[in-house]
Amino acid sequence: MIVVTGGAGFIGSNLIKALNERGERNILLVDNLLNGRKMHNLADLDIADYLDKEQFIKKLDSPCFLNQVRGVFHQGACSATTEWDGRFVMENNYDYSKRILHWCIAKNTPFLYASSASVYGSGEHGFRVERACEKPINMYAYSKFQFDQYVRKILPETRIQIAGFRYFNVYGPREQHKGAMSSTAFHFNRQLIEQKKARLFEGIDGFANGEQKRDFVYVGDVVDVNLWFFDHPEQRGIFNVGTGRAETFNQVAEAVIDWHGEGEIEYIPFPDHLKGAYQSYTQADISGLRQAGYQKEFLTVKQGVAKYLDWLNGAAGN
Template identity: 65%
Template structure:
């Protein structure tokens, strides 16, 4: 059995779908379906069982035996970077992750979990998997950072696989339920379909209008990285998961416009509340991932948007 937490969410549901394509359906899907709109992500999936995350955590804490578990792929989290209830964020993102780690270590079960490029903060010291580069600037980032620190302390030299994947700016099908936290590809495509205009932030931090750069990574590529580690249980550590080739917000908007065959760009004032708390540039350092043996290419924004928006986003 493979357990996927956050399995009704964005990346999690795409992982389950990829496992189904491999003919794997002995899957326990764990999530919180209080937001029932996420059912759109799982209606076509084949799974063995579903469990609410709090019930699952209770079983984990009571050392429940789920059967022959090959791996836990932990994608469940509070992903809102605007959530400032630190107690809540640490319970969901830190305590939950620790409990799963200890359960896996005690049973030599592979543990592949979602970290985040947000741990690098404003990126002033680079984007390398090194403490010298890490300085989180919000609660979400801190919760991910602190769990990575816990892994470094408690999983070093573990007999079983532990892998953390620091996702950069992920976009693709299955994110509609995320609302304001959905990707720019999602928002630009919806804006253009509804109004004909993609609204981008004006320049800030020395960048011209729309020229801020992010490492936009297609969700299918993130899934491929997860499954590669699942196939290589001897590989372990914390790794960046991005393209290593940042592109501008203008590039993203132009790719959406080209795919839809309509639309134009409009720049809006940069919000005061985001000044000093906004990543104007991100770029995954892929040296460690490549050294581990992962050599597959990553889609450009133009390729990813064609696969995503061309297939029906923003409702996908």
């Protein structure tokens, strides 16, 4: 069996879709469906079983629970960068991850998990997978950073595959349930449909209007990286997962406008609550990924947004 935590979420459901396309059906999906709208991510997926996250945590203590596990894709987390309840975030992102990691070690099971590029904070020291570059600026980022630190300590002490992926700005199908945390491509598409305008933040941190830059990575590429490591269990460590390119929010908006063939950009004041807790620039250093052997090229914003909007506005619907 393959376990996917956060399997009803954005990246988790795309992972299950890709596993299905490889012929995998013996999948345990772990999630919290308090937000029942996430079921729309699951309607076309085939799994063997579903467990609520709380039930899964309780069963981890049972020595007979899932003795034959081929791998765990741990994607489940509180992903809200605006959540400042530190106890809640650490319980869901740090403690939960540690429990699963130690269960995988005991079962001799590969553990592939979601980290985050948010650990780099403002990015003033670069985006290399090095302690000197890491300075989280919100609670979500700190929880991911601290688990990476824990993994660094554990890696030399175990032989199982442990691979952590620092996702940069992921966008693509099956993110509609995330609300405000959905990608800018998702929001720009909705705004153009409803208002004929894509609304971007005005400049901040020395950047002109809409010229803040992020490393935007298509979810299909993120899934491909996960599956490549699953197929190469000898590869261990923490890796950046981005395109290695920084592209502007203006470029994302322009790609959405190009797809629709109409619309314009409107700039709005930068929100006060994001000041000091916002990444105005990210660009993944993917040298570690290349050194590990992953050589596939990543989609550009123009390519990825076009593919995404074909899905979002096409047969898959809203």
